[in-house]
Amino acid sequence: MFDVGFSELLVIALVALVVIGPERLPRVARTLGHLFARLQRYVNEVKADINREIELDELRKFKDEFEQAARSMETHIKDEMKQAEASLTGLAEEASIRPEIEKTQAELAALTREAAGDPHAALTAVPQGEPEPAEHGAPDKTGKTGAGP
Numbered sequence: 467m468f469d470v471g472f473s474e475l476l477v478i479a480l481v482a483l484v485v486i487g488p489e490r491l492p493r494v495a496r497t498l499g500h501l502f503a504r505l506q507r508y509v510n511e512v513k514a515d516i517n518r519e520i521e522l523d524e525l526r527k528f529k530d531e532f533e534q535a536a537r538s539m540e541t542h543i544k545d546e547m548k549q550a551e552a553s554l555t556g557l558a559e560e561a562s563i564r565p566e567i568e569k570t571q572a573e574l575a576a577l578t579r580e581a582a583g584d585p586h587a588a589l590t591a592v593p594q595g596e597p598e599p600a601e602h603g604a605p606d607k608t609g610k611t612g613a614g615p
Contacts, residue, residue, distance in 0.1 A: 482494070482495075
């Protein structure tokens with residue numbers, strides 16, 4: 467704080483002794499010591515308050531960064547959940563109509579072969595069940611002749 471050496475302190479003490487006098491000098495020195503101690507405590511308290519404020523500002527900044535990162539992560543997770551939900555919904559819809567799609571594709575293929583004149587198209591287009599009886603001596607749809615009566 468002050469750059470005061472031993473010689474300067476000695477000069478100040480001699481001047482104080484002459485000005486104040488030997489009877490009051492101990493009381494004045496004690497009072498000055500108490501005031502100096504109060505001043506030091508006050509300065510230390512101010513320093514501590516400033517350091518606390520700096521730490522609080524740093525903690526607030528850290529808290530804000532952490533909250534921002536948490537919000538960012540939350541929105542990212544929500545977006546991913548929405549995408550996953552949409553994908554699952556699409557897969558579920560596709561799975562529920564897949565048999566209908568396959569049936570329609572088979573029917574379309576049979577009709578296409580029949581239109582192209584494919585003789586086997588009639589076999590694939592006939593629903594599975596009992597074959598129709600053929601006339602006596604006439605070939606059935608498989609090309610075999612039926613048995614006579």
